[in-house]
Amino acid sequence: MDLSSVFFIGNIMNLERIPNEEKLSLCRRYYLGGFAFLPFLWLVNVLWFFREAFLKPTYTEQLQIKSYVKKSALGLIVWVAVLTTWITIFQHFRAQWGEVGDYLSFTIPLGTA
Amino acid sequence: MYGVLGLLLTSGENLMSRVMCVSSAAGVCSSSVEQKIYVELNETVPCVRLLNATHQIGCQSSMSGDTGVLHVLETQSDLDWILSSGPHPPYMVIMETAFFNRSVMMRMKNSSRVSGVAVIVSKTGLAQNFSPHTTCPNQNTGVYVYSESYGSELANCNVTVWNPLGNGLSYEDFSFPVFALKDENQTQVIRKCYEDHNQRVNGSAPHYPLCAMQLFSHMHAVTDTVTCMRRTDLQNRFSINPEVLCDPLSDFNVWTSTRPLNSSAKGHAANESVVIAAARLDGRSFFWEQAPAAEGTVSGIITLLAAIQALYPVTQEAPPPRNIFFTFFQGEAFDYIGSSKMVYDMEKNDFVIDLKNVHSILEIGQVGLHSGRSLWMHSDPVSRKNDSVNEAVSEMMNRMESAAAGLSVSVGHPSFSQPLPPSSLQRFLRAGPIPGLVLADHQKSFSNRYYESMYDDAENLNVTYPPGLTPDEQLVYETDAAKVCDSCGCVAQLLYGFLVQKNNSWFRSLLLSAGPGPPQFYIGLGPRIHGPVHSVTRFVQYILANLTGTVTNLTESQCQNPSELSTENKDLFSYFWVSGPASVNSTGEPFCVRASVRLSEAVSPAFELLEYGSRNYSTWTESRWKSIRARIFLVASRELEVMQHRWS
Numbered sequence: 096m097d098l099s100s101v102f103f104i105g106n107i108m109n110l111e112r113i114p115n116e117e118k119l120s121l122c123r124r125y126y127l128g129g130f131a132f133l134p135f136l137w138l139v140n141v142l143w144f145f146r147e148a149f150l151k152p153t154y155t156e157q158l159q160i161k162s163y164v165k166k167s168a169l170g171l172i173v174w175v176a177v178l179t180t181w182i183t184i185f186q187h188f189r190a191q192w193g194e195v196g197d198y199l200s201f202t203i204p205l206g207t208a
Numbered sequence: 209m210y211g212v213l214g215l216l217l218t219s220g221e222n223l224m225s226r227v228m229c230v231s232s233a234a235g236v237c238s239s240s241v242e243q244k245i246y247v248e249l250n251e252t253v254p255c256v257r258l259l260n261a262t263h264q265i266g267c268q269s270s271m272s273g274d275t276g277v278l279h280v281l282e283t284q285s286d287l288d289w290i291l292s293s294g295p296h297p298p299y300m301v302i303m304e305t306a307f308f309n310r311s312v313m314m315r316m317k318n319s320s321r322v323s324g325v326a327v328i329v330s331k332t333g334l335a336q337n338f339s340p341h342t343t344c345p346n347q348n349t350g351v352y353v354y355s356e357s358y359g360s361e362l363a364n365c366n367v368t369v370w371n372p373l374g375n376g377l378s379y380e381d382f383s384f385p386v387f388a389l390k391d392e393n394q395t396q397v398i399r400k401c402y403e404d405h406n407q408r409v410n411g412s413a414p415h416y417p418l419c420a421m422q423l424f425s426h427m428h429a430v431t432d433t434v435t436c437m438r439r440t441d442l443q444n445r446f447s448i449n450p451e452v453l454c455d456p457l458s459d460f461n462v463w464t465s466t467r468p469l470n471s472s473a474k475g476h477a478a479n480e481s482v483v484i485a486a487a488r489l490d491g492r493s494f495f496w497e498q499a500p501a502a503e504g505t506v507s508g509i510i511t512l513l514a515a516i517q518a519l520y521p522v523t524q525e526a527p528p529p530r531n532i533f534f535t536f537f538q539g540e541a542f543d544y545i546g547s548s549k550m551v552y553d554m555e556k557n558d559f560v561i562d563l564k565n566v567h568s569i570l571e572i573g574q575v576g577l578h579s580g581r582s583l584w585m586h587s588d589p590v591s592r593k594n595d596s597v598n599e600a601v602s603e604m605m606n607r608m609e610s611a612a613a614g615l616s617v618s619v620g621h622p623s624f625s626q627p628l629p630p631s632s633l634q635r636f637l638r639a640g641p642i643p644g645l646v647l648a649d650h651q652k653s654f655s656n657r658y659y660e661s662m663y664d665d666a667e668n669l670n671v672t673y674p675p676g677l678t679p680d681e682q683l684v685y686e687t688d689a690a691k692v693c694d695s696c697g698c699v700a701q702l703l704y705g706f707l708v709q710k711n712n713s714w715f716r717s718l719l720l721s722a723g724p725g726p727p728q729f730y731i732g733l734g735p736r737i738h739g740p741v742h743s744v745t746r747f748v749q750y751i752l753a754n755l756t757g758t759v760t761n762l763t764e765s766q767c768q769n770p771s772e773l774s775t776e777n778k779d780l781f782s783y784f785w786v787s788g789p790a791s792v793n794s795t796g797e798p799f800c801v802r803a804s805v806r807l808s809e810a811v812s813p814a815f816e817l818l819e820y821g822s823r824n825y826s827t828w829t830e831s832r833w834k835s836i837r838a839r840i841f842l843v844a845s846r847e848l849e850v851m852q853h854r855w856s
Contacts, residue, residue, distance in 0.1 A: 194438065203439055205428040205453070206268060 110147060118147060119156040126163045134174035137167035249398070249838040251391035252326070255382070256496045256836075257427040259436055259454060260543075261820065261827040265378065266427070269324065269385035273424040276300030276323035278402045278840070281307050291319050295413045296846075298323035300421040302389075302398060306333035310375035317382055324385045324423045326838070328395055329662060337657035340377035340494040343369050345660075349543040349826060351588070351634040352627050358638075359590040362627040370629050372653050378494045378660070385423040387838055388495045388662070401840055417842045424838070429454035429831035434820045436829060454829040458734035458811035461546045462489070462748050463535040464516075464756060466523040468780040468804040475557035477565050482533045484569045486547075486632050487512040488540040489744060491729040493662045500665040501729040502707055503656045507576030507669065509536065509748065510702045517698060517755045530567055536748055537632045538810040539731045541660060543826030546810035547632035551639050552825075559808070563636075568600055569644035571633045574656055576669045578649035582618045586648060588628045591641040600643035608645070622651050629654075665726070666707040673708070683712050702751075710747070717789040717796060718750040733830060734811065749805055753784045757803030767800035782806055 110118060122144050129137040141164055148161040189196040190208035197203060257266035279290055280302040287307070290299045298321050303312070308327050316322045344365035347353075352362040361367075389395045401419040408414060428451070429436040436454040443450040469477065487508035491501025499505075516534055523532065539545025553559040554566075575583065585605055592598040605621055612619040628634055633644040649655055658664040666672065673682045683704045701714050710722040727744050760783075762770065767785045770776035776783070781802045788796035814825040821827070 193435070197435070197439055197442060202447075203442075205451070206271065206426055206430055208430050 110143070115154055115156045118144075119159055122147075122160050122163045126167050129167060129170055134171055137171040137174075140164060140167040141171060246839040246841045247397065247401075249389075249394055249840065251389075251394050252838045253388040253390060253495045253498055254423075254425045254836045255386040255388075255494055256425065256833065257429060257831040258457075259429055259431070259433045259829050259831065261434060261814075261822060262432050263379075263381070264429070264431060265381055266831075267382040267384065267386045267425065268427050269423055269425045271426045273422045273426075274298075274300075274323040274385055275420055275422045277843070278302060278398070278406050278419045278421050280304070280399065280402050281312075287312065287315075289408075291315060291321060294321070296418060297321035300423070301325045302402065303327045304333055305330055306335065309335065309338070310377055313377055313380070313382075316384075317380070322384060324387070324421070326387045326389050326398075326421065326423070329388050329390050330392075331663075331667070334663060337373040338661050338663055339371055339374045339657070339659040341371055341374045341492075341660040342376045342379055343371050343374040345371060345374075345541075345630040346543055346634075348823065349548070349635075350628075350630060351590075351637040359627060362590070368626055368629075368652050370653055371659050373657055374659065378492070385425045386494075387423055387425070388498070398840060401842075405842065416846075417844045419840060420843045421838065421840045425833060425836045427831040427833050429829065432821075433827045433829045436831070437820045452832055454831045455733045455737055456811060456815045457539060457542055457545060457731050457826075457828045457830060458809070458815075459490075459538040459546075459731050460734075460745050460807040461535060461537050461550060461810045462745060462752065462805065462807055463533065464752050464803070464805040465534065466520065466532045467527065469531070469533075469560040470779045471560055471806060472779045474559060476562045477560060480531055480561060480565045481529075481567045482531045482561055482565050483567055484533045484535060484636075485512060485515070486535050486537060486569065486571045488573075488632065489536040489538045489546070489729070489748065490541050490731045491664070492541045492660050493664075493730075495662065497728055497730045497732070498662050499660070499729040500662065500707070500726055501660070502664050502666055502669045502671070503574055503576040504659055504664055505729050506703075506706045507574055508572040510699060510706060511572050511575055512536070513702055513748070513751060513755065514699050516752065520756045533561070534752075536745075538745060539812075539826070540630075540632055542731065542828040543812075544632060544635045545731065545812050545826045545828070547635040548825050549810050549813060550808060551635050552813040552816075553808070555639060563639055563642070566636070566642055568604060569633050569636055569642055570604070571631050571644065571646045573629060573631055573646050573648040574654065575647060575649050577655040581616065582620060582649075583612070584648050584651045585619060585621045586626070586628050586631075586646040587621065588633070588637055588644065589625050590627075591637055591643075592624075594641050597641050597643050601645065604643060604645050608647075620651070626652070666703075669707065671703055671707055673704075679709060680713055682708065683714060698755075705747070710743070713790065715747065716787075718754055718786050722747075731810075745807070749807060750784060750786065752805045753782075753801050753803040754786070756805065757784070757801040760800045760802050762800040764798070764800070770802075776802070780804060 113121075122140060125136045125140040125143075129140065144160055144164050148157060148164040151157065185199070189200065192199075255267040257264055257268055259265075276298045277296045277300065279286065279294065279299045281287060281290065282304050290301055300323055301316065303325055305328055313325075316325060347364050352359045389398070398421070405417060405419040406414050433454070440451075440453050443453070465482070469480075488505055489509065491499035491505045493499050512534060519532070535550070537544075537546035537550070540547060550559065551563070554562045573586075585608055587601050587605070592601055609619050628637075628646055629648060629650075631646045633646055636642050636644065656664065656668070658668055673685055677685060683701055685700060685704075701712075705712055705715055706727060708726055709724065710727040711724050715722065722743055727747065729744055760767075760776075762773070762776070762783070764785055766773060767783045770781075770783050771778045781804050784801045784803065785798060786801055787798040790796040812826040812828070814820060814822040814827045817825075819825070
């Protein structure tokens with residue numbers, strides 16, 4: 096990555112000098128991309144556009160940006176709940192599941208059940 | 209504050225020394241700071257994890273070793289200190305011999321204040337009996353199994369408990385490491401560290417710094433053989449860096465016959481009626497690869513070898529009507545690995561003979577401790593309900609009695625309804641009714657008070673040598689045990705070689721190089737893991753070749769490839785290149801011996817059939833591990849103790 100692209104991304108992260116339509120389209124792209132089993136895109140969306148959506152004075156696109164941020168946050172919470180539940184169940188019951196547990200595992204710890 | 213500085217200094221120095229170590233020239237690289245902290249204990253023997261179809265047994269440590277403050281267990285108050293009142297748990301227990309019994313070990317197992325045990329192995333304080341094996345050996349894979357209809361009332365040692373002194377410690381599962389300290393000098397080092405730092409003064413607790421010990425014996429396999437083999441398969445198929453978790457116990461059986469059998473012709477051998485004379489070749493104990501097995505195994509091996517030496521020349525001159533098939537079974541301690549494999553091969557027509565060729569079986573069990581010169585012939589009551597079998601067995605017994613009458617040995621038979629003791633004959637009976645006898649020195653329960661333990665050694669058999677003899681003199685010294693047989697020349701040498709020292713001049717002349725001390729009879733993991741044949745199997749193979757073979761004048765290359773010569777037959781014989789007896793001036797001239805001694809694989813049929821949860825065959829495997837070691841060091845405080853062993 097050369098220096099110019101670093102500055103470019105720095106500008107992107109800044110969001111100051113980007114026109115509002117581009118902000119809206121970025122937010123929408125991240126929102127739609129999160130449906131491809133990519134909850135991190137929703138996380139990034141929420142963190143990045145939170146100030147834009149709720150703390151800046153209103154402008155025309157802000158309403159839509161707000162809705163996208165809220166929907167991303169909802170999707171993110173659902174994902175976190177599902178993953179937490181599954182991880183807890185798996186860690187607790189993997190040893191008891193025997194064969195099924197072994198087939199579901201990527202690496203199996205040595206020496207413990 | 210001082211502790212943190214000390215920790216930083218230690219770890220910083222460790223790091224520095226490691227960096228300097230790496231960047232120095234490639235030669236001996238010793239981290240001198242580490243040497244100043246830790247004293248490595250090199251002469252220790254671990255207890256490892258073994259698994260079968262349903263359980264795991266043995267010991268396990270955590271991945272970065274188990275650490276504990278040392279405490280020597282000599283008195284009952286020490287036991288209370290360790291288990292309840294001592295202020296520095298967890299403790300690493302240095303256990304005197306007298307305390308290594310079931311009740312103490314179970315209390316240790318159930319306590320959370322014990323992080324490991326190191327047992328001092330010595331004869332002082334040894335109890336009158338100690339057998340870590342179960343009371344009913346191999347009760348699920350013999351012929352009297354509760355679920356089958358064959359003598360189910362005789363199953364589970366209902367009639368006779370064969371090993372009543374057994375405490376079953378070898379078959380318990382411990383979650384902390386248990387090591388054995390066999391070297392007296394090393395034990396002294398540990399005791400000195402304990403006396404200098406950990407000893408209680410006037411009943412008050414000792415202060416930091418304290419002497420601590422760390423034991424590493426992390427085992428990879430877990431739960432049972434089925435799980436371990438499944439995980440190994442998964443690793444082999446899907447992992448970039450596959451790791452094997454456990455290996456099946458396997459080795460080789462050794463067999464020979466008075467008339468050579470064609471080894472390339474498998475299945476039923478025409479016009480062959482064979483009498484099998486068998487003995488077992490292995491033993492075990494609580495600790496890994498320690499099994500002197502003097503009364504349990506060596507007595508049978510030497511008896512059969514002496515019989516072969518006496519019989520073989522006679523059978524060559526005047527061949528008997530039936531072929532005699534001598535065999536030594538490996539792995540009998542672990543649910544009859546060797547004999548089940550041989551019976552399986554016979555049933556599948558994959559062996560030189562099959563079960564229809566077998567006329568009768570005579571097995572030599574534990575025969576070393578016969579008091580009053582009496583032996584007992586055990587037979588199977590269920591198969592003797594069949595008239596022809598009963599007749600054959602009675603005839604065998606009569607012949608034994610008449611042979612014994614001329615030798616001032618009295619031979620008796622126990623009551624008719626008593627089942628067979630644990631023996632390889634039981635596996636043959638599972639395949640069909642075959643007349644057979646098991647010779648033993650016990651009528652009901654074993655006479656062996658140290659069955660399958662580390663203390664079943666030469667002293668248990670009363671084989672002792674007067675002090676002051678050189679090794680060569682000891683080799684030929686006739687102890688009382690050796691004087692039993694007049695015409696067997698080599699019994700004294702066999703006793704010395706199998707019970708006291710395997711690195712003797714006779715074994716060396718057979719091209720057998722071995723380490724010092726007596727041979728250990730644990731089966732091990734076979735040729736895939738341990739290289740060529742296990743040492744005890746090789747000893748028996750070469751000694752048999754020495755006793756029954758003929759010297760040929762083939763050169764070394766001809767000896768390796770005898771099929772090129774028309775006079776030699778590779779199907780009937782095997783060829784051994786042995787170095788001759790060494791004398792003071794020369795190293796001996798090697799020569800080629802031709803003998804009909806062969807090896808047959810002794811791996812449980814469960815692993816060939818891939819039935820890892822089998823109830824019919826042995827499923828014993830041994831776990832793998834990365835490193836097994838032990839070390840002692842001083843800990844300055846509780847925090848440093850926890851952090852120190854994690855950093856290292």
